Amino acid sequence: MSAPCLLDACTISNFLRRDARQRFPELVGRIENIIREHGACVSVVTSYELRRGLRCLELRGEGQKRLARTSLFLQEVTAFGLDANGGKGWDVAVEIYAQAQARTPAVTISEGDLLTVATAIAHSRVLCTTDEKLATLLQGIGLGEYVDFLPLE
Amino acid sequence: MFASLSKKRIEAVPILLADLERLVARLPAKQRAALIWSPEAVRKALLQLHREPLSRMAVAEVGLEVFRSFHRCWPLLMEFLRAPEVLRAELSAAWQEKVLLLRSAVVDPAVADAAEWAFRSLSAFFDFFLSVAANEVMEGLPAFDERELERTLTEDGPGCIFRTQVLLMAILEGAAGKMDSGRAEELAVMAFMEASSALNALAREGIRLDPFRGETSEQRTRRILRYSEFARGSLSDEALEVLASARVHGLR
Numbered sequence: 001m002s003a004p005c006l007l008d009a010c011t012i013s014n015f016l017r018r019d020a021r022q023r024f025p026e027l028v029g030r031i032e033n034i035i036r037e038h039g040a041c042v043s044v045v046t047s048y049e050l051r052r053g054l055r056c057l058e059l060r061g062e063g064q065k066r067l068a069r070t071s072l073f074l075q076e077v078t079a080f081g082l083d084a085n086g087g088k089g090w091d092v093a094v095e096i097y098a099q100a101q102a103r104t105p106a107v108t109i110s111e112g113d114l115l116t117v118a119t120a121i122a123h124s125r126v127l128c129t130t131d132e133k134l135a136t137l138l139q140g141i142g143l144g145e146y147v148d149f150l151p152l153e
Numbered sequence: 154m155f156a157s158l159s160k161k162r163i164e165a166v167p168i169l170l171a172d173l174e175r176l177v178a179r180l181p182a183k184q185r186a187a188l189i190w191s192p193e194a195v196r197k198a199l200l201q202l203h204r205e206p207l208s209r210m211a212v213a214e215v216g217l218e219v220f221r222s223f224h225r226c227w228p229l230l231m232e233f234l235r236a237p238e239v240l241r242a243e244l245s246a247a248w249q250e251k252v253l254l255l256r257s258a259v260v261d262p263a264v265a266d267a268a269e270w271a272f273r274s275l276s277a278f279f280d281f282f283l284s285v286a287a288n289e290v291m292e293g294l295p296a297f298d299e300r301e302l303e304r305t306l307t308e309d310g311p312g313c314i315f316r317t318q319v320l321l322m323a324i325l326e327g328a329a330g331k332m333d334s335g336r337a338e339e340l341a342v343m344a345f346m347e348a349s350s351a352l353n354a355l356a357r358e359g360i361r362l363d364p365f366r367g368e369t370s371e372q373r374t375r376r377i378l379r380y381s382e383f384a385r386g387s388l389s390d391e392a393l394e395v396l397a398s399a400r401v402h403g404l405r
Contacts, residue, residue, distance in 0.1 A: 035374060039374075067346075067387075
């Protein structure tokens with residue numbers, strides 16, 4: 001049984017690729033197992049990223065039927081916030097940011113990734129990502145136990 | 154709009170035109186004659202959605218006619234709400250029939266799921282509404298304010314749930330007839346979008362409704378995995394690029 005986790009936006013995007021089953025069969029299998037065991041869970045930041053992406057597609061004239069198919073799935077995804085337990089997610093984000101900045105040389109994490117991993121840690125979950133750079137970066141600042149890198153190949 | 158109420162448990166199902174007609178038909182002739190409503194006017198309004206360009210405004214206009222008629226039937230609905238045991242079994246069966254009819258109106262299985270999702274959301278909403286407002290509902294006929302209804306039908310928030318009801322009624326009204334399945338799918342997709350907006354708006358108020366309340370975790374997993382397959386087939390590489398470019402990098 002895998003540890004409870006949050007899926008980040010690039011993982012969801014890769015999972016939803018039209019050819020994902022052919023190109024990334026192991027990834028699809030892993031994520032389906034995660035959904036079976038723990039449901040489909042993301043950070044509010046990821047939810048925000050996906051929702052604004054869909055809205056952009058809508059404004060570009062993407063068909064409503066296509067959007068509904070994706071929204072149907074996203075409607076069932078559980079989003080975890082930063083505000084629970086007195087804003088614990090924000091406190092974790094503060095600490096990660098400060099610790100990363102205190103390194104020599106300082107390590108910079110994008111705000112989206114920072115808040116996403118902070119959400120996972122605040123909810124005692126692991127962040128599942130297909131972004132190797134992010135996984136390496138988080139391992140480099142001592143957060144290896146909170147990240148699960150899912151290789152595409 | 155809703156039915157089946159008991160002291161122990163409240164269950165609600167969206168009431169459709171055929172349900173109202175069936176209820177009216179059971180009234181004694183004198184009561185029936187006193188009821189001023191026109192199912193044909195409602196049907197005619199709903200049929201507009203089968204052929205005219207679809208927009209929120211068009212749905213709102215049809216909704217005005219639908220809810221005006223429903224309001225006239227309010228005393229009748231209250232009567233049946235007071236004696237729910239008479240209708241409980243029938244409505245329960247009707248609920249399943251409606252879901253099946255709704256699904257049969259569209260060809261695409263993803264859109265059928267979206268339509269069912271919308272229908273269950275509407276049902277969950279009425280269930281919730283009755284659980285918190287049952288006493289007020291039973292107390293009597295709320296004043297009918299056409300301008301207020303018109304405003305509600307065109308706005309976000311509560312307006313979404315009313316439009317969901319109208320859109321689902323339009324599909325069901327056409328499902329047994331000759332409605333084009335393409336139009337049925339358009340109506341179903343719009344109903345899903347409206348229903349998901351309504352549930353998201355309620356969630357922001359701290360009210361989380363589960364359209365699939367009572368399903369087992371296995372059923373839920375199967376459903377989510379089925380939805381993920383639908384989503385997987387729907388986005389082009391270009392669309393996925395747009396999603397990727399919507400990632401949050403900095404907050405400045």
